[in-house]
Amino acid sequence: MLHHPKSIINLIRNLGRLPGIGEKTAERLALHILNNPSAQAQQLALSITHMKESVRLCRKCFGYSDHELCTICGVVSRNTALLCVVEQPADMTSIEKSGGYNGLYFILGGVLAPMDGVGPEHIRIGELMKRVERGEVKEVILATGTHVEGESTSAYLAQVLRGYPVTVSRIASGVPVGGDLKYVDQVTLKKAMEKRHAVE
Amino acid sequence: MLHHPKSIINLIRNLGRLPGIGEKTAERLALHILNNPSAQAQQLALSITHMKESVRLCRKCFGYSDHELCTICGVVSRNTALLCVVEQPADMTSIEKSGGYNGLYFILGGVLAPMDGVGPEHIRIGELMKRVERGEVKEVILATGTHVEGESTSAYLAQVLRGYPVTVSRIASGVPVGGDLKYVDQVTLKKAMEKRHAVE
Numbered sequence: 071m072l073h074h075p076k077s078i079i080n081l082i083r084n085l086g087r088l089p090g091i092g093e094k095t096a097e098r099l100a101l102h103i104l105n106n107p108s109a110q111a112q113q114l115a116l117s118i119t120h121m122k123e124s125v126r127l128c129r130k131c132f133g134y135s136d137h138e139l140c141t142i143c144g145v146v147s148r149n150t151a152l153l154c155v156v157e158q159p160a161d162m163t164s165i166e167k168s169g170g171y172n173g174l175y176f177i178l179g180g181v182l183a184p185m186d187g188v189g190p191e192h193i194r195i196g197e198l199m200k201r202v203e204r205g206e207v208k209e210v211i212l213a214t215g216t217h218v219e220g221e222s223t224s225a226y227l228a229q230v231l232r233g234y235p236v237t238v239s240r241i242a243s244g245v246p247v248g249g250d251l252k253y254v255d256q257v258t259l260k261k262a263m264e265k266r267h268a269v270e
Numbered sequence: 271m272l273h274h275p276k277s278i279i280n281l282i283r284n285l286g287r288l289p290g291i292g293e294k295t296a297e298r299l300a301l302h303i304l305n306n307p308s309a310q311a312q313q314l315a316l317s318i319t320h321m322k323e324s325v326r327l328c329r330k331c332f333g334y335s336d337h338e339l340c341t342i343c344g345v346v347s348r349n350t351a352l353l354c355v356v357e358q359p360a361d362m363t364s365i366e367k368s369g370g371y372n373g374l375y376f377i378l379g380g381v382l383a384p385m386d387g388v389g390p391e392h393i394r395i396g397e398l399m400k401r402v403e404r405g406e407v408k409e410v411i412l413a414t415g416t417h418v419e420g421e422s423t424s425a426y427l428a429q430v431l432r433g434y435p436v437t438v439s440r441i442a443s444g445v446p447v448g449g450d451l452k453y454v455d456q457v458t459l460k461k462a463m464e465k466r467h468a469v470e
Binding site for chain 1 (some may be wrong): 316335336
């Protein structure tokens with residue numbers, strides 16, 4: 071790397087800070103950018119700056135958005151009676167990609183983790199309550215992760231929501247579709263057994 | 271990807287144009303940039319623009335440089351009697367990394383490929399002759415690739431250089447160091463046999 075001019079080394083260093091990009095890959099990318107038209111490099115640089123300036127949190131769901139309302143909350147065809155509570159914007163994206171949901175979302179911004187000092191006041195539980203109080207939501211689907219913190223956050227939310235006129239549900243957990251049983255961990259298998267359902 | 275705001279999609283598309291970066295990786299990188307300090311993103315964007323504006327070709331070797339002379343041609347401690355001819359700047363970088371060479375370089379900018387319409391006038395053969403005519407060089411080391419075009423370009427250069435008072439040499443080819451013979455291709459093995467040398 072030290073055999074390159076300083077401006078190339080500088081770009082290699084900055085690219086190397088991205089996750090999963092080692093020095094070799096960063097070097098390859100930098101030389102690719104160098105050897106390609108300036109317009110392309112300019113577009114890349116501009117899109118970084120533009121994204122950082124443009125993206126804010128959606129007023130309603132706290133997901134990423136270029137406008138006051140995100141592309142999901144702003145759509146009239148969605149079922150506003152369903153509210154899916156997730157940890158992070160990436161979780162919302164995953165559920166959207168699955169195509170199995172047509173309701174709205176609410177992004178908590180984390181999970182309760184008392185050991186790390188994350189209490190109810192550090193994630194958007196107050197905002198969630200306000201959203202539910204507005205009365206449009208009929209069912210709250212708790213879709214936090216199935217790890218310990220995700221489960222306990224869901225349990226906490228279920229308890230807090232008990233006083234509201236909404237159905238509270240939790241996403242199913244079990245053997246992943248396409249999964250070979252011998253590769254599934256024991257805790258998941260135990261859960262899959264417990265939550266077995268009658269075959270019609 | 272369509273579930274992101276437009277400005278994020280835009281960055282994902284631009285990152286996805288880089289070699290070896292698929293849509294999933296581009297998405298991961300874009301969200302990383304989004305979630306990290308603006309200063310870091312700004313640095314990355316600036317280093318792209320700055321590199322494209324700053325890098326030019328070294329006046330002497332035609333390698334990449336931020337100044338008129340590159341970091342190798344501008345160093346007084348190098349052996350100016352040796353000139354290593356390579357195809358591309360990346361080849362120079364590889365040889366530099368090996369640490370086994372202390373002379374100067376000359377970047378041809380390609381190889382002769384008559385089938386693709388690349389003749390002697392399309393690569394820097396004229397410039398190489400001018401460099402040799404200046405008289406400082408005592409040995410020209412031909413370090414083009416060991417593929418067909420690299421070999422024929424070396425052969426052509428050796429012929430053209432015959433009229434000049436310089437030694438012309440070619441890099442050795444054979445079994446790579448650390449190579450297990452059973453994984454080495456037959457052409458390489460044949461060459462390694464032909465070019466065998468006495469053990470002292």
